[in-house]
Amino acid sequence: MNWRETSDVVWLLLALALLGYLVAARLIRNRQPGLLALVAAINSTRAGRVVLALAWMWLGWHAFAR
């Protein structure tokens, strides 16, 4: 297996792990907080909102403009 194939497998496994977590979080809501709950926790303070807004802005600039 070369580096490219290894990288693809690792990215796939990580994506599946994240997806699996999100599905589990939907199924057992009270014990397993989802990504939205994490965002809500950060978003509940003014500083957290500013950090999230800046992160979102950076992502858009990096992915679509520069």
Added chain:
Amino acid sequence: MGRTHRQLWVAVAEALILSSFAAFTRAFTLTADGVVAVSYVVVLVLLVKWSRRERLGAPPTPAKALRNSDGNVRWGWIPLAATLALITVWELFCVASLPRDDHPTLSSILNSLESTHFGRGVCFGAWLALSWPLVLR
């Protein structure tokens, strides 16, 4: 139609218009800069407008995401934190390794997804969708 429904339709309509336009732009051009800048303005205006409306009503309740209904800490955060940490570690490893074809980063994967107009439009829409929890809290 309730307030949240109206907000959802406004946001979806704006996202569709912006994504359709963004689908036909290319990175490192003035039009790409422009559509990202317009998106910033739209989201920031909605953020300020809808937050102000919220302040006039009941104050937002503090997030209870870290605790369950009994008030105990939800240890279910650990697998999520571990997965996000692994993604970060692998991304950093790929960033530090060359050639890029052998070590694709999240950015290079995104670039290949954006290689068609349709893919770019969908990615742009997904980016706008990420702002939804930020705007509507």
